[in-house]
Amino acid sequence: SLYTDPSQLNSTTYDFIVVGAGTAGNVIAARLTENPSVRVLVVEAGVSDTGFRSQDLQIPLFAPRCPINSPFDWNYTTTPQKGLNNQVITYARGYVLGGSSATNLLTWTRGSRDDYNRFAEVIGDSSYSWNNMIKYFKKSEQWVHPRDGRDDSDEHNPAVHGTNGPVLLSTGGVRTVMDTRVLATTQQLSEEFPFNLDANSGDILGVGWLQSTMGGGSRSSSSTAYLRPALSSRKNLDVLIQTRATKLIKTGSSNGVPQFRSLEVGQTTSSKRFTFTARKETVLSAGAVGSPQILMLSGIGDPAELSKVGIKSTVSNPDVGKNLIDHPIVGAQYILPNDTATVDPITLGEDPAGLTDALAQWTANKTGILSSAGGNFIGFLRVPGNSTILKDGDPTAGPGSSHYELAWQAGFASSSQPPPTSGRYISNIHVVTTPTSRGSISLNSSNPFTSPIIDPNFFDTDYDLGVMVYAIRSAQRFIKAQPWNGFILAPYPDLAPIFADNSTDADIITYIRKFTRTIHHPVGTAAASKDKGKGVVDANLLVKNTSGIRVVDASVFPFLPSVHPLAGIYGIAELAADKIKHAYGI
Numbered sequence: 001s002l003y004t005d006p007s008q009l010n011s012t013t014y015d016f017i018v019v020g021a022g023t024a025g026n027v028i029a030a031r032l033t034e035n036p037s038v039r040v041l042v043v044e045a046g047v048s049d050t051g052f053r054s055q056d057l058q059i060p061l062f063a064p065r066c067p068i069n070s071p072f073d074w075n076y077t078t079t080p081q082k083g084l085n086n087q088v089i090t091y092a093r094g095y096v097l098g099g100s101s102a103t104n105l106l107t108w109t110r111g112s113r114d115d116y117n118r119f120a121e122v123i124g125d126s127s128y129s130w131n132n133m134i135k136y137f138k139k140s141e142q143w144v145h146p147r148d149g150r151d152d153s154d155e156h157n158p159a160v161h162g163t164n165g166p167v168l169l170s171t172g173g174v175r176t177v178m179d180t181r182v183l184a185t186t187q188q189l190s191e192e193f194p195f196n197l198d199a200n201s202g203d204i205l206g207v208g209w210l211q212s213t214m215g216g217g218s219r220s221s222s223s224t225a226y227l228r229p230a231l232s233s234r235k236n237l238d239v240l241i242q243t244r245a246t247k248l249i250k251t252g253s254s255n256g257v258p259q260f261r262s263l264e265v266g267q268t269t270s271s272k273r274f275t276f277t278a279r280k281e282t283v284l285s286a287g288a289v290g291s292p293q294i295l296m297l298s299g300i301g302d303p304a305e306l307s308k309v310g311i312k313s314t315v316s317n318p319d320v321g322k323n324l325i326d327h328p329i330v331g332a333q334y335i336l337p338n339d340t341a342t343v344d345p346i347t348l349g350e351d352p353a354g355l356t357d358a359l360a361q362w363t364a365n366k367t368g369i370l371s372s373a374g375g376n377f378i379g380f381l382r383v384p385g386n387s388t389i390l391k392d393g394d395p396t397a398g399p400g401s402s403h404y405e406l407a408w409q410a411g412f413a414s415s416s417q418p419p420p421t422s423g424r425y426i427s428n429i430h431v432v433t434t435p436t437s438r439g440s441i442s443l444n445s446s447n448p449f450t451s452p453i454i455d456p457n458f459f460d461t462d463y464d465l466g467v468m469v470y471a472i473r474s475a476q477r478f479i480k481a482q483p484w485n486g487f488i489l490a491p492y493p494d495l496a497p498i499f500a501d502n503s504t505d506a507d508i509i510t511y512i513r514k515f516t517r518t519i520h521h522p523v524g525t526a527a528a529s530k531d532k533g534k535g536v537v538d539a540n541l542l543v544k545n546t547s548g549i550r551v552v553d554a555s556v557f558p559f560l561p562s563v564h565p566l567a568g569i570y571g572i573a574e575l576a577a578d579k580i581k582h583a584y585g586i
């Protein structure tokens with residue numbers, strides 16, 4: 001059942017406790033409760049995904065509403081970012097059933113073969129290799145056709161996709177005015193931008209149709225796909241929302257290491273605390289910010305840092321909260337003639353009647369412009385091998401991984417500029433996909449209701465900045481190609497200095513430092529490692545030098561896959577669920 005108050009639960013002991021009903025947590029909860037004799041409690045800090053404003057979570061085009069000043073988000077901010085002129089930036093994380101899978105921008109990219117083969121190498125376990133992970137990727141997903149009913153056979157390769165997994169997946173709900181131009185550019189500039197039928201085949205390089213977590217015109221989240229179906233049909237699953245895990249409690253020792261069998265939870269700073277006990281183990285799936293925070297609140301971390309906030313160390317591990325890796329993103333926008341069909345009249349608020357009509361259409365049959373995520377193409381690309389950007393070596397996992405991403409939106413899109421109130425636009429984004437900067441999550445206070453200190457440390461390295469400059473120049477080559485002639489009126493005013501043919505690297509760097517934000521892909525803060533003195537979890541994702549705690553979420557990734565991480569997190573959660581079942585013979 002679903003509970004909103006810890007005092008309502010009939011039981012304080014479960015086989016497993018899962019902390020966080022997010023992307024990974026819901027996979028674990030749903031897979032473990034397939035066995036009716038296994039009792040699972042899920043504790044989620046955030047709110048329900050039904051009721052108040054739930055259309056914002058469901059409607060693909062409304063996705064950008066979810067993370068900004070939102071009841072569905074933790075509304076975190078970062079430390080001043082020295083690489084961004086000391087700006088403090090927002091740092092979105094889902095605070096709702098489904099976690100960030102319920103609030104994100106729906107992009108579905110697994111990563112490259114090389115990305116996963118490097119995981120297997122660093123973690124010391126071949127189950128993380130591409131050849132093994134492919135079965136978990138397929139297990140998590142179900143290809144469905146785009147909502148407008150068009151033939152999508154030239155938009156993906158069905159052979160690489162799952163057909164009956166929980167997460168629904170499709171290409172965009174409607175075609176856009178950009179589509180034929182993007183496709184023509186991949187033909188005319190095929191050397192730099194080759195067409196790739198399906199980047200989820202393990203071969204990510206090139207430009208192809210964007211695949212998104214939506215089916216039947218609505219978002220598919222880990223809640224709609226995994227948690228809700230389990231909750232409505234199983235008696236062995238309890239979900240407690242609006243309740244925060246405040247710390248793990250040491251309950252003894254096992255095989256010479258501290259054992260943590262109990263979890264303390266609470267609803268506000270001053271509210272009563274409750275304790276739940278896991279007969280087998282607690283799985284932390286609180287995400288790349290939440291999981292290291294809970295470990296540190298429990299005394300598992302760098303003893304010197306913990307003592308600064310008055311926490312006594314129980315397990316010394318200086319790597320907890322370190323190795324934060326995130327993707328920096330910067331956008332570019334172009335002005336179009338006012339009669340061009342883009343999503344702007346609806347998203348910029350210029351056409352309230354059009355929005356009312358679109359909502360009526362979506363409510364009636366889940367079709368129309370709202371069933372689209374706004375863009376239909378994405379590309380993963382590499383800088384040339386002889387570029388000076390790579391003078392200190394190539395940090396990618398291998399020649400099949402990307403240095404940068406370009407993607408296109410049929411409308412105004414920016415996470416750093418105030419949106420205009422009228423006009424028609426297209427946008428493209430640039431992302432450094434294999435960044436070498438490393439940041440951290442650390443505690444501000446021993447109070448679990450105080451936000452941790454989040455420092456993604458963007459552009460700490462010349463390489464990251466160099467790749468972003470290269471990505472911007474590459475995107476300009478794309479948009480200045482012949483298929484776009486006569487389509488664009490002008491670059492957006494902020495972009496004008498770098499759109500000019502004689503723009504300098506300094507002009508581009510000025511733009512980057514002013515407008516770069518996060519694309520919300522933090523990983524690595526409780527990284528898996530085969531090395532004894534390194535990382536936070538082992539190959540089975542068990543917290544090193546402890547008993548009774550596993551971490552399954554974005555924190556355990558030792559590197560970012562050189563794409564968006566969501567599909568990879570689902571895949572690794574499916575693998576982890578199998579590992580847990582195997583460990584307990586369930």
Ligand SMILES: Cc1cc2nc3c(=O)[nH]c(=O)nc-3n(C[C@H](O)[C@H](O)[C@H](O)COP(=O)(O)OP(=O)(O)OC[C@H]3O[C@@H](n4cnc5c(N)ncnc54)[C@H](O)[C@@H]3O)c2cc1C
Pocket residue numbers: 019020021022023024025043044045046067092093094095096097098099100101103104105106107108109243244245246285286287288290291294519520521522552553554555564565566567569
């Ligand atoms: C705005 C946004 C856009 C994004 N766009 C994309 C995209 O298009 N494609 C893509 O691949 N990736 C995208 N991402 C990233 C992707 O969604 C995340 O990497 C992924 O969902 C993280 O999964 P997770 O299981 O690690 O954490 P989450 O899904 O964030 O789940 C963690 C859960 O734990 C809960 N929690 C945290 N602390 C506690 C606590 N103390 N007690 C109880 N519960 C707690 C949280 O409320 C949350 O529900 C985006 C992320 C955001 C925020």
